[in-house]
Amino acid sequence: MKLQTLKPRLKVASPGRALPVASAQVAQRLRGSAGVADRIKIRTRDCGLCQMCKRPGYLVDHIKPLCEGGTNEDSNKQLLCAPCHDVKSAREAAARAAGESVR
Numbered sequence: 848m849k850l851q852t853l854k855p856r857l858k859v860a861s862p863g864r865a866l867p868v869a870s871a872q873v874a875q876r877l878r879g880s881a882g883v884a885d886r887i888k889i890r891t892r893d894c895g896l897c898q899m900c901k902r903p904g905y906l907v908d909h910i911k912p913l914c915e916g917g918t919n920e921d922s923n924k925q926l927l928c929a930p931c932h933d934v935k936s937a938r939e940a941a942a943r944a945a946g947e948s949v950r
């Protein structure tokens with residue numbers, strides 16, 4: 848009797864669909880009281896002003912997103928207002944969809 852080779856059931860994921868940075872290398876977002884203290888620090892440093900339009904802002908943004916290899920260092924954080932944060936997020940999402948990094 849001739850043995851037959853079984854077909855593999857799992858398909859190999861295409862490399863083009865992989866995230867830009869392996870998940871093990873992505874910095875974790877600060878959560879809980881550490882996150883609160885960190886946000887207060889960044890708001891104080893940036894004088895409560897959006898760093899894009901200089902109007903009052905309250906959102907702490909990662910200048911280079913964590914999923915693209917950005918860090919949790921203060922130098923990678925900025926205060927933004929909601930409209931500017933939306934614009935930046937949309938631009939980053941569009942760039943990711945096009946398969947390129949914003950910065």
Ligand SMILES: [Zn+2]
Nearest residue numbers: 897900928931
């Ligand atoms: Zn703004």
